[in-house]
Amino acid sequence: MTVFRGENYFHQENFPFHIDRYTIQKGEHIPSHTHDFVELVFVVEGSALHEMSGHTYQLVAGDVFVLEPNVYHSYTCSSEKETIVYNVLFEASFLQREMEVLQQMPSFVNFFYLVPFLRKTQSFVPYHSLQSGQKLQIQSHLQTIYDEFRQRREGYQLIIKTRWIECLVWLSRFHHENRKTLQPVAVSDKDWMESIVNFVELHYYQPLTLQQLSQLCGMSVSSFTAKFKETTGLSLLDYKHAVQIRHAVTLLETTDNKVLNIALDVGFNDVSFFNRMFRKHTGQTPGEYRRRLNGRT
Numbered sequence: 001m002t003v004f005r006g007e008n009y010f011h012q013e014n015f016p017f018h019i020d021r022y023t024i025q026k027g028e029h030i031p032s033h034t035h036d037f038v039e040l041v042f043v044v045e046g047s048a049l050h051e052m053s054g055h056t057y058q059l060v061a062g063d064v065f066v067l068e069p070n071v072y073h074s075y076t077c078s079s080e081k082e083t084i085v086y087n088v089l090f091e092a093s094f095l096q097r098e099m100e101v102l103q104q105m106p107s108f109v110n111f112f113y114l115v116p117f118l119r120k121t122q123s124f125v126p127y128h129s130l131q132s133g134q135k136l137q138i139q140s141h142l143q144t145i146y147d148e149f150r151q152r153r154e155g156y157q158l159i160i161k162t163r164w165i166e167c168l169v170w171l172s173r174f175h176h177e178n179r180k181t182l183q184p185v186a187v188s189d190k191d192w193m194e195s196i197v198n199f200v201e202l203h204y205y206q207p208l209t210l211q212q213l214s215q216l217c218g219m220s221v222s223s224f225t226a227k228f229k230e231t232t233g234l235s236l237l238d239y240k241h242a243v244q245i246r247h248a249v250t251l252l253e254t255t256d257n258k259v260l261n262i263a264l265d266v267g268f269n270d271v272s273f274f275n276r277m278f279r280k281h282t283g284q285t286p287g288e289y290r291r292r293l294n295g296r297t
Helices: 092-102 106-118 133-151 156-179 190-203 208-217 221-232 236-254 259-265 271-282 286-293
Strands: 003-005 019-026 029-035 038-045 047-052 055-060 061-068 075-078 083-090
Touching: 019 133, 019 156, 038 133, 061 092, 061 156, 092 156, 106 156, 106 208, 133 156, 133 259, 190 208, 190 221, 190 236, 208 221, 208 236, 221 236, 221 259, 236 271, 236 286, 259 286, 271 286
Parallel strands: 003 029
Antiparallel strands: 019 083, 029 075, 038 061, 038 083, 047 055, 047 075
């Protein structure tokens, strides 16, 4: 299967972003493929079948979804009408500083991280259907970004970044607002906990909060806490710290990165706290662990 690489799309140094507006012809099939970057797709008009994670979904105008790297998917356009989409490709590092702020918004975490991940559970619809006014607002933002990307006039990178942040915030809000009008999806507590555990395993470096995850599951904080501990034997925070330290150990063993950089890579902004957590889980500081690996006392 085809794997698309960011290096073929991101041609400007320190600007890993690409946007295109393209047409899928009537009856056209785009074979299964994946990519090593994040992709956001917005359907402007038409309809298509979208296959991913072993399931097939009907896409129509106003649908939008986020695809994480390494997710295989394909499209088959309707035989009656062509389908027009905006396709936005970017790396997470594109908004590295801004992400620190965005990740404090529960609606953004739900829209950008949790829902794409939880689509692996069949009960979840992996895309968001925007209402007419919402669709027009997002389409206007994307058209401005598309025009700036093509024309590349002075200051275009700043305008693109600004408008893209606005897009992500609006999409997060719309997702949160529209969820209130949908019928709740029946997911067992066991499935919820398994999905959340898997999510933490993959996104251990993100500033996830107990409130965000319990809200997503439709549980009170106390109920979520009890069920998570029943599943893992640990609190959410303790489990997350254990995963972070496990990855830190791997980085100490396989790289020459500085301890400070490793702490940041696994999601600790305070190196002193990282050192305490590392000692708690391994009985040694990161420095002691690395010296032992190198055969020094």
